[in-house]
Amino acid sequence: MSLxxxxxxxPVFAWMLMGALILFGIISYxxxxxxxxxDVDFPVVSINLxxxxxAPEVMESDVVDVIEDAVMSIDGIKDVSSSIRQGSANVTIEFDLDKDIDIATQDVRTRIDQAKRVLPKDMDPAVVTKVNPEDHPIMFLAISSDERPLRDIIAYVQDHLKDQFTSIKGVGDIFLGGYVDRNLRIWVDAKKLDALQLTVDDVINAVAQEHGEVPAGRIETSTNEYNVRVMGEAPTAKDFSNLLIPKRGGHPIHRPIYxxxxxTVEDGLADIRRISRSNGKPCIGLGIRKQRGSNEVEVAHKVLKRVEELKPSIPKDMTLAVRYDRTKFSEDSINELIFTLILSAIVTSLVCWIFLGSWSATLNILLAIPTSVLGTFIVVYFLGFTLNTFTVLGLSLAIGIVVDDAIMVLENIVRYREHGIEQIEAARRGARQITFAALAATIALIAIFLPVAFMTGIIGKFFFQFGVTISVAVALSLLEALTLAPMRCSQFLKVGDRIT
Structure with a gap:
């Protein structure tokens, strides 16, 4: 017995199969x-130092050479390159394509940890990252002010604004452009130091000794216990100015010197090495990075909604605006896919009606489109794919293909009905006779598109989802044509004289 x-x-089983494909396809969508x-991880790991x-020469000899020697023994390395600047360096490691990049990243971190004993003690910890286009910000917001200094904008972003966006579902991280850490600066007067026979080292030692909060333990009595806290850190620049300089050249000072x-103590910013501007004004940029696998269009809509909610509470002299939104392209692609589905359904129905002269036949063909396309969404969801440029391309091409098998089967069934054969028997004969032809046509289409999924290199990783998506859609169209289409024809196909 054939399918x-x-x-x-x-027929009940067939209708339930069709309903399940449509229902779960909508849920998956x-x-x-x-x-x-x-979501493709490039076989590249970057180390920021x-x-x-x-100086660049010191960075090369004391840091970069040590890191390169430490990572060179990792298996699968294809190329190592470095770029060095004043006070910083970047080491880029390229691995073979078949190397698991997550394991490679962990191996790099392990080798750097092992090399820490020979690295300078006062350098910042190395930052190891892997390259993925999905980690780029999907939106950029800018907050600026015509009246407030940059320090006040930075403080507002760090203390209030940033947390408002990190709490949104689907937001993975917030990148702050033009952000500079707050810095307490001590502007020493050389003449005043000479007058008091002090040196800069005396001031530095005073800060290290006097400005610190250490655990003070507790006081216990027979009935109570008290936690003790020594308020050793100055909360403001003024309080910091009142710290004592206890020693001169390592010897105690007998009169208090503050x-x-x-x-002069200033509550300012660290050295500004990077800036961010919006319409020519200094600003702080907020780059919204989404979590991997999340819906970037949905995340962008939530961010835009939060921006509108925050505008009334933002200080009047500050402006928060969206300066870049890449999700418009993705949203337009999805809307274009939906438009293509509707347009193809209309055009297909007209063509089928013109050549078959039956609205029941036309409806039968139309039902093949949502069954195959929505069924493809189920496979796309469970494979962990996203609706991106390549999967949407595959679905757009598949829309014109998924009706081919159904039209082939339907036309053969209609031919038997026109010869006077009973409806159910015509459906059986027509479907059985055309099964091999439909199978051969489907295999030929899959043979064209599926090899794309086996392309090598970075391009192959991108086209993998395209090849799988269109192949699944074509395979489901064959299943629909050999099971659901004959069942529908056996129940409500009406054939009359072809008057068109």
Whole structure:
């Protein structure tokens, strides 16, 4: 017994199969992430190294050479390159394509940890990252002010604004462009130091000794216990100016000398090495990075909604605006896919009606489109794909293909009906006779598109989802044509004279 005979004999099973494909396809479509490109990890690991104030030659000999020697023994390395600047360096490691990049990243971190004992003690910890286009910000917001200094904008972003966006579901991280850490600066007066016979080292030692909060233990009595806290850190620049300089050249000073007597303390910013501007004004940029696999269009809509909610509470002299939104391209692609589905359904119905002269035949063909396309969404969801440029391309091409098998089967069934054969028997004969031809046509189409999924290189990783998506859609169209289409023809196909 063939598949068509089974579905014709058990129409309830066939209708339930069709309903399940459509229902679960709609559910899967709502859960599939949307992004511009597939989630592909490039076989590249980047190591960012920072040693403030170090000359490029020193960075090369004391840091970069040590890191390169440590990672060279990792299996699968294809190329290692480095770029060095004043106080910073970047080491880029390219691996073979078949190397698991997550394992490679962990191996690099392990080798750097092992090399820490020979690295300079005062350099910043190395930052190891892997390259993925999905980690780029999907949106950029800018907050600026015509009246407030940059320091106040930075404080507002760090203390209030940033947390408002990190709490949004689907947001993975917030990149701050033009952000500079707050810095307490001590501007020492050399003449005042000479007058009091002090040196800069005396001031530095005073800060290290006097500005710190250490555990003070507790006080216990027979009835109570008290936690003790020593308020050793100055909360403001003014309080910092009142810190004592206890020693001169390592020897105690017998009269109190305060930092404010020899220096001016300023609550400012660290050295500005990067800037961010919006319409020519200094600003802080907020780059919204989404979580991998999440729907970037949905995340962008939530961010835009949060921006509108925050505008009334933002200080009047500050402006928050969206300066870049890449999700518009993804949203336009999805809308274009939906438009293509509707347009193809209309055009297909007209063509079928013109050549078959039957609205029941036309409806039969139309039902093949949602069954195959929505069924493809189920496979796309469980394979962990997203609706991106390549999967949408595959679905757009598949829309014109998925009706081919159904039209082939239907036309043969209509031919038997026009010869006067009873409806159910015509469906059986027509489907059985055309099964091999439909199978051969489907295999030929899959043979064209599926090899794309086996392309090598970075391009192959991107086209993998395209090849799988269109192949699944074509395979489901064959299943629909050999099971559901004959069943529907056996129940409500009406054939009359071809008057068109």
């Amino acid at each position: 068509s005979d089974l579905s014709i004999k058990n 709502g859960r599939i992430g949307v992004s511009q490109l597939p 920072t040693w403030e104030g170090a 930092i404010g007597e020899v220096a």
